Amino acid sequence: MLRVRDLSLRYPTGKVALTDFSLSVEPGELVVVLGGNGSGKTTLLRCITRTLKPTAGGIWLGDTNLCGLEGEKLRRARLELAMVWQSASLVRRSSVLTNVASGALGRHSTLRTVFAGLPPAELASARGHLAEVGLADLAEQRAGTLSGGQAQRVAIARALAQRPRVLLADEPVASLDPEAAEEIMRLLQRLARSERLAVLCVLHQVELAYAYADRVIGIRGGRIAFDLPRSQVSREEVHRLYIHEAA
């Protein structure tokens, strides 16, 4: 579903962030990316969403190469690609339901959405997405009143409202307590299976990667260190990702 081929990024300052990076994520698969600080994990995600423009390589979403697109075409192609961050990034004064439904705005350009309205059909399906993440009861609450774990689940529901085929997650559990973190990872795993989503998740918690990933990709210095099914990833190999970083 998501294929990255020979992706490279060199900043205008000359610093090389990614070199010949290739990976693929299939529908129904949860792939975890591990790596030390500054290894290029976040840069990779930012390239895939085209927030950064890679200097070489291709990013294929199905049959579409995002790297060849600009403006309106890029916006349309990117609808298939949803993302969650470390912070839930919700509009705190709006209701949970409004926040979830706003994920669908990209598919609607009606006058109603310009005057702060949301498509009624999307509000109905937003309730469905909230139920999927187990928060149907909180639909009418203000987003600002939620706990960290709840807010992150709402952010995932908003991503679902976008009806993506690929879900990117940038350290989605970094600011959560261990229990909430496990819950979010279980949710991502379940969504990958039930919605046939291709999930690419950057993590700092090695244990969570071992517990939930189908495949683990290690990054070191902007290059792939390994790309293996979870069962074949050795502790030493993971350990080396962080050792090298310190040296």
Next chain:
Amino acid sequence: MSLDLAGPGMKAAVGAGAWRRALTTAIHCLLALLAIAIVVQTLIVVEARPQDLITGVHGMADIIRRAIPPDFSKLPAAFWPTLQTVDIALFGTMVGIIIAIPLALLAATNMTPSRYAYYAARAIIGFTRAVPDLVWALFFVTAVGLGPFPGGLALGVHSVGMLGRLFAETIEQMDMAPINALELTGARRIQVFVHGIIPGILPSLLGISLYRLDENIRSSLVLGFVGAGGIGFQLLTAMNLFQYQEVSLLLIIIFVIVIAAERVSAALRARLA
């Protein structure tokens, strides 16, 4: 040995310390003298003569005696000017908000399309605030003639100074994370603005506007004095005609308006928070 070496150095340090203390004392004396000089010159410049106040006290008592009781029969006649005063303030605040919002978007570092637009918007905002509302009123009187309309315009333009600056600050401090998130869902610019930016900043903008409305009601009273109509003009006329009982009635009305505006504005702002 080491004591010998330290000796002259220590003496020098003690000498320097004494000098520094003397210098500080001298500076303090100088500052005190300067403060006294400033106070004395204000007394001379404003021609302060407290004895006049004492000899004039029965004049004041006379005015107050003639102002009591307030002439409540003039109450119906005061209704229209009162409405005019409040409406000048409302109109001015609305004009101010309409002009201030686009200027604030240009004058917020995180929203401005270019540095030139930023500096231009900041300059306009600064200028509207620097020129007093009375001067703006005179300016608009030459354009549209006497009456409440130039008064409302003057308040509107002068309000841009405060509203624009505070709106821009609100926009600069807003949480960008949900805005970036909405952009990435593929929402269009206008949708991001309506669904991501507005809900976050609207309460603050309304609060600032209500505060400005309160200020504008007080300014509107003063503008009446210089010909913008309303209750201020009524007050001036009554004073010139020595109708002190009407004056006292009008002062009561003004007091009620100002307190009411302040209370209502504060109550609404508290609800928004």
